[in-house]
Amino acid sequence: MNASNIQVLVIGAGPAGLAAARAARARGASVTLLDSSDQLGGQFWRHLPPERPSAEERMLHHGWATFRELSETLEADDGCQIFRGAQVWAIERSPERVDGTAVGLPGAVHVVVGEPDGVGRQRLALRPNAIVLATGAHDRTLPFPGWDLPGVFTGGAAQALAKGERLAVGRRVVVAGAGPFLLPVAAALATTGATVLGVFEANRAAALVRGWLPNPWELVGAANKGTELAGYLAGHLRHRIPYRLGRAVVAAHGSDRVESVTIASVAADWAPIPGTEQRIEVDAVCVSHGFTPRLELAIAAGCALTADRFVKVDDGQGTSVSSVFAAGEITGIGGVDLALAEGRVAGHVAAGGTASDRELRQDRRRRRTFRGFAARLEAAHGIRSGWPGMLTDGTIVCRCEEVSFSALCGAAESTGSRSLRSLKLSTRVGLGICQGRVCGRTVEELLGRRLVGGLGDGVTADRRPIAAPIRLGELAADPVADVATSGVDEFDQRNSESTRGPT
Template structure:
């Protein structure tokens, strides 16, 4: 029986874990959150459940079926609150170093895993382009706003502007409306012409996204019912306020996303939610040595295998294609990682579903991909790195003084990207401003911040395979008591 570790419990990770178990593997599912579902199915905790949770989620029954199947399967161990803080390459294998417990808690229990096969389903996080005033309280990434709405039923403001690019803006607006916020408007940076060319140039690629039409209709219905305007070809180019967002400046954009002079207007708002797409969480993939495509996604073959033997990838790591693509990719990856037959009838149907869903991902980039003219709304005093408060002017000064466009050099000189988020928020922006395509901002030997005390307490000898007795009782493991136990550090 092969031992498979899946990192990430969103749609791709859940599908991979179930497929691997069905194919006969011993599966361990790791996720840093305290529950399953990832960002897509973020929901209220079990101790205070919602009566109608499905109102805020698409495919909620799919999530229920996956999570129930995994918790009931005798060969599956689910470990929430499990942060993979580093990955080591061994001769012929991979070692994952994991801390179990609350992310900010002291005395977390350490475990290591050396699986026969590893499936990476680490997902992505928001990409937000900077603009003057975006460091003000009240400016949120769209993902953060939706997480608060879904996971806590909290609205980020009373009058909220939603802006950026991509279909994700619509469910964010719908989530805000569900919490009682007034959505002033939804502003899509792409112009109508770009949207038509991107979505309709190759209509056959949309065959796998027929179900998305119902979702779109639901979002349009919500916007119409609440009289929320949707305005293409517009962007938030500045936020204003004394210690808090009080208003934003909106402007029309041309095809290259350059603000059109004279079209600016100020709108009152106490919050703004911004998303310009997503960037994959590449730390573990890079640490494993996986090859990346020029668009910074992990390269996989037809079975979702990466360039590293024994490592598969699924979901947003391989392209931003939505939940349908993630579910199909996860199922293919899990089957292959477990040594299952991807040529079997059921597996072939899953592969076809994945291939159809990938057409949707291609359309998102074609229609909503970031265009270079956005730098036209930057000023020299615009903060580029919020952690270190490094401005656009400082970055330009460093480039002029050092004659260097290499990201690492500019980071060390200007301090942009050296703060607590370790360039997760500003890294792509900095690279784009410098014209440096190398993925150096995603190369983090420590994937997440780790207390020095936790590092000092790491065992010097090979630890036991089972969850150590020192694991705090607050760590909610869901290891099935009937699952076979391993006799060493390999699981």
């Protein structure tokens, strides 16, 4: 098929999605770009709205010039339709399958466009020739006593408020968890006026050395990461922010909101070491233990996953489903450089190119480099097995439904069930407003350890046939059909203009 006749749907407008859309347009394909936010850039390039711009926006973002070039080019391109506030709530699987693998065009993609809690949202049914999934990831935060108190934030939430609203989550703040993401969180908080009392990395120096130092020459292509690190270290020195290894927040205390936290030394497996506790007065705590890929749409489309629960892709970022591609954090947590490289490959191949094309030579090289970087990141900062030692019987493991650790374990022991579905229904764990996005992986791990033989029904917290809330009235409404192939004229013009924004 000629590239000019190819309709590519890109879901997600973060670094991977923007790069994919740009690469697909470079080959001449028509592109529809969807994002649930009212701004482009995803979580990495979250920024002030256009009506409240900052002259120093670039100071809060790495690669800000790249974002401006990508977003401005796409917004000015008549061959790229952009829908903001667009929630994909279902993807139909292709009915044509050979040996269990989908062939031919993807099934319909069902979308609602408008304010998440608003009325009068428009339903779309998109039927593209190819789909690029770039849905990203969200913070994973492990539970500990008091983590459900107001004033306990994920690192991503704190950074989003700092970048997108210039708001500090508190005056005296502790940042804790694992991974280099703690550093930009602390930097963003300090920039908005918060006093960061310390950054506490749970992994010890030995783990960091084992993860980062082998074959150091392989990191030459990721030298820009060293520059970023140097910038964060300079900020830590300037704001006098302590950085401690082998320590973790093991409890938060307060009545109506967090008033203090207990920091303790942890062993190499993250089990707390008795007698090392230190209590610090705070009015906010930001905790992040890495990221969880947003897999709902990939699973709904029928994409195969790897053993460590990321979307499995080939050299052209193609998934196990024909004409469905994936890029960014859903294929592995590797940062913005990997997301950009994968996005360019995915968009190029989705628009009819091949992974071996000369235009992708640099992207293939960068992808290889930063996949190696991602492997080191996991080796150095990954979650260790002793973390459940932080839990008490009364610790809430599901914040939405207020399910305690003892209630979860008690239900598993009393019923003898090895079915995640059954245990969710009997305890309501994972059935709240977040639909298990916050607690799902944690609950699976806790149950898998306690049940003889582990969970046995093959259900995971990522499997959501209805991926986003939709009203019954919206479900019953007739969708605007084939927007991706027939153009914007069939879509309500007023709504299109409000979601596209100024060009």
